[in-house]
Amino acid sequence: MADSIHSARVKKCAELMTKHDLDVLLLTKPSNMFYLTGDGRLCSYAMITSRGEVALGVPSTDIEDVAKTAAFDKIVGFEDEVGMIHSIAHYFKEFGISKGSMGIENTFLTMSMQGMLTHPHAKPEQVAAKDATHLLSQLRLVKEAAEIELMKEAARVADIGMQAAIDAVAAGVTESEVAGAAEYAMRRHGAEGFWRSYVAAGPRTNIAHGLPSNRRIESGDLVMIDIHPIVNNYSADLCRMVCAGTPSTIQQEVYDLYLQGLLAAIAKCSNGVGMVELENAMHDIYKAAGHKDHIFGPAIHGTGIDFEEAPLPPGHAFFHGEKAPDPLQTNTVIAVGNCGLYCGSWGIRIEDTVAVGTAEPVVLTNYPRELVRK
Amino acid sequence: MADSIHSARVKKCAELMTKHDLDVLLLTKPSNMFYLTGDGRLCSYAMITSRGEVALGVPSTDIEDVAKTAAFDKIVGFEDEVGMIHSIAHYFKEFGISKGSMGIENTFLTMSMQGMLTHPHAKPEQVAAKDATHLLSQLRLVKEAAEIELMKEAARVADIGMQAAIDAVAAGVTESEVAGAAEYAMRRHGAEGFWRSYVAAGPRTNIAHGLPSNRRIESGDLVMIDIHPIVNNYSADLCRMVCAGTPSTIQQEVYDLYLQGLLAAIAKCSNGVGMVELENAMHDIYKAAGHKDHIFGPAIHGTGIDFEEAPLPPGHAFFHGEKAPDPLQTNTVIAVGNCGLYCGSWGIRIEDTVAVGTAEPVVLTNYPRELVRK
Numbered sequence: 001m002a003d004s005i006h007s008a009r010v011k012k013c014a015e016l017m018t019k020h021d022l023d024v025l026l027l028t029k030p031s032n033m034f035y036l037t038g039d040g041r042l043c044s045y046a047m048i049t050s051r052g053e054v055a056l057g058v059p060s061t062d063i064e065d066v067a068k069t070a071a072f073d074k075i076v077g078f079e080d081e082v083g084m085i086h087s088i089a090h091y092f093k094e095f096g097i098s099k100g101s102m103g104i105e106n107t108f109l110t111m112s113m114q115g116m117l118t119h120p121h122a123k124p125e126q127v128a129a130k131d132a133t134h135l136l137s138q139l140r141l142v143k144e145a146a147e148i149e150l151m152k153e154a155a156r157v158a159d160i161g162m163q164a165a166i167d168a169v170a171a172g173v174t175e176s177e178v179a180g181a182a183e184y185a186m187r188r189h190g191a192e193g194f195w196r197s198y199v200a201a202g203p204r205t206n207i208a209h210g211l212p213s214n215r216r217i218e219s220g221d222l223v224m225i226d227i228h229p230i231v232n233n234y235s236a237d238l239c240r241m242v243c244a245g246t247p248s249t250i251q252q253e254v255y256d257l258y259l260q261g262l263l264a265a266i267a268k269c270s271n272g273v274g275m276v277e278l279e280n281a282m283h284d285i286y287k288a289a290g291h292k293d294h295i296f297g298p299a300i301h302g303t304g305i306d307f308e309e310a311p312l313p314p315g316h317a318f319f320h321g322e323k324a325p326d327p328l329q330t331n332t333v334i335a336v337g338n339c340g341l342y343c344g345s346w347g348i349r350i351e352d353t354v355a356v357g358t359a360e361p362v363v364l365t366n367y368p369r370e371l372v373r374k
Numbered sequence: 375m376a377d378s379i380h381s382a383r384v385k386k387c388a389e390l391m392t393k394h395d396l397d398v399l400l401l402t403k404p405s406n407m408f409y410l411t412g413d414g415r416l417c418s419y420a421m422i423t424s425r426g427e428v429a430l431g432v433p434s435t436d437i438e439d440v441a442k443t444a445a446f447d448k449i450v451g452f453e454d455e456v457g458m459i460h461s462i463a464h465y466f467k468e469f470g471i472s473k474g475s476m477g478i479e480n481t482f483l484t485m486s487m488q489g490m491l492t493h494p495h496a497k498p499e500q501v502a503a504k505d506a507t508h509l510l511s512q513l514r515l516v517k518e519a520a521e522i523e524l525m526k527e528a529a530r531v532a533d534i535g536m537q538a539a540i541d542a543v544a545a546g547v548t549e550s551e552v553a554g555a556a557e558y559a560m561r562r563h564g565a566e567g568f569w570r571s572y573v574a575a576g577p578r579t580n581i582a583h584g585l586p587s588n589r590r591i592e593s594g595d596l597v598m599i600d601i602h603p604i605v606n607n608y609s610a611d612l613c614r615m616v617c618a619g620t621p622s623t624i625q626q627e628v629y630d631l632y633l634q635g636l637l638a639a640i641a642k643c644s645n646g647v648g649m650v651e652l653e654n655a656m657h658d659i660y661k662a663a664g665h666k667d668h669i670f671g672p673a674i675h676g677t678g679i680d681f682e683e684a685p686l687p688p689g690h691a692f693f694h695g696e697k698a699p700d701p702l703q704t705n706t707v708i709a710v711g712n713c714g715l716y717c718g719s720w721g722i723r724i725e726d727t728v729a730v731g732t733a734e735p736v737v738l739t740n741y742p743r744e745l746v747r748k
Contacts, residue, residue, distance in 0.1 A: 041583060041585075042583045042585075043582065043583065059581070059582035059583075059670065061580055061581055061582045061670050061716045061721070062582055064577075064580075065577070065580070065581050079670065106484065106485035106489075107484055107485070107486045108484060109484060109485050110480065110481055110483060110484055111480035111481070111483055111484075111485065111488055111505070112481045112505075112507075114485055131485070131486075133486075174561075175566075176561040176565060176567065177561055177562055179567075180558040180560075180561030180562060183557055184554040184555070184557065184558040186554075187548075187550040187551055187553060188551055188554060190588065191550060192549075192586055192587050193550065193553075193585065193586060203438075203439070204439065206435055206438075206439070207435055207436045207439050208435045208436055209415060209416045209417065211415075211416075211566075211567065212561075212566055213566050214566050296433065296434065296435050340435075342435045347435070
């Protein structure tokens, strides 16, 4: 472990493992591997012991590439799934772990992947697998100062992507083309990738996950644009709306109401605020205005290496294998505005990425918040 | 079930369920839901009984949008995860299913999602969950004539994307920008989305999954471009290579060798061919030329609604919860060339989407196969 950032994180992880009675972690989720070792990629694993040892298994083609950036004690390449399983068994022997508890990622592993990692040829029989989702979330929850800087950069690229998307909106253009304009601009300005883009227009603004379609924007349509660049492995989450023409009075009213709720929640993003308190800051305003039945979706989620990560609101957290979050500490980064007001034939949503500050919020995404008219 | 395509598929599905002793399927994988109902989206489910009844559960915001395209007997909207679970329990009651077997998707469900779907508040205690991955793969394996036409259209869009990517390649341009050029072109020409793009240059052509990075292409670099548009819900898989300058003699030799293996495998894509036979058609040529140690990755995989689906080669299939495939029938669509020749500091890979024909292959992706020099 040559690298001080990752050795400090592994040390903290090992302490948490001891506290949670885990002897070893077997990670395959790229974001967790990246956080702890500096490299996270598909079809690889990281094994971390409660003594702070780090062993990596990667496709044999990738050893040199991983070794360039990752911090580890041992690395092995495998040719295929059988080789992967045998390499895990080998590390168990080398680390002298023949019984105890192994933490795995229940919120990431499919049933069949779990079957591989706990295969009798991989894991000693007396090692029991336990879910370690919460441990890893706890570890990554409060961002380091350098992580906040990386997220500022991701947010800057999100703002650029939003401008390109809004520039592309016009009657006759497809939702997919608008998404493409944002994605291409983000890649040209420093994003190495992006999480799923959402662009939905007209009646499709009323659906929960507005993945782009080939529907052509019609004059008068509201258009909802939600983008998530990945820049140096960190994400930002930004949603804005445009009207391809002039919004109706009620659309503008609901937009202004949504924004009022959003700004009320953002204003509360300082050390010690609760997730429910933030959610209520939005919902109370919408309910008071008669829109109780139009609220849908959890209002807030964490963001970082993954665009959606801990903290999650209590109910949502439970079903995603996470625990209900403690009051938020300074430098926890959240996306505020993930819920919408869905009015039947159209919906409204605006979302920003915000770092919880000591005394006041640090808003990372800065694209102007008014309803754009085109 | 108003729609004849989907009612025929559900009928066939119900027959397979009876054969596999399944009383009900509980599906959450969008591609499976789309195949059987005409709509597949996130955070939704489809319940299918062995009597051929179809019930959908979707976010309450999405009911009207789903009803526009999906074929179903019952639909219900839910507000959150608790509502989703209760709606599943409700359908079990309505369908009179209190014991027996429920098929779920082990290759798609995370451990925590499986926990939700089999929660005591969702599923009757005496209903046992079983993996139904193979049943669904069997169902989707041989494409209908109309599906082949849709995949031709996806392949056409892949060819357009490849041209845009190759046009973008130049010394000084990042891998990410090249990916962006392909993606934007595909969206402008009919793709509503795409699966992960791979663009890797220079030494990164040697890694197994070359996700784009911000590495700038250097003069003389090989560049590997692998793209997967989604057009009307169907995918194609296309990989080509460019040299930003003049390839070395050995690079051109290995490229030509790889292409020779690819064409040998494609030539065999007719009714009754085995996956291992196809794989050997490539591997034998590479081994005979002394490149045994440079082969990595399964040479072939199915493609369709998902860009990677059944059939998978035997070993790979096992670890992905699939069964080893029978000889391939006419109108099975596969991507040939998924393995690479990884030579240490660079690698070679070319990939095409091919429908198994009655007597000869129907190659869907048509972008020229020579190593482009720029």
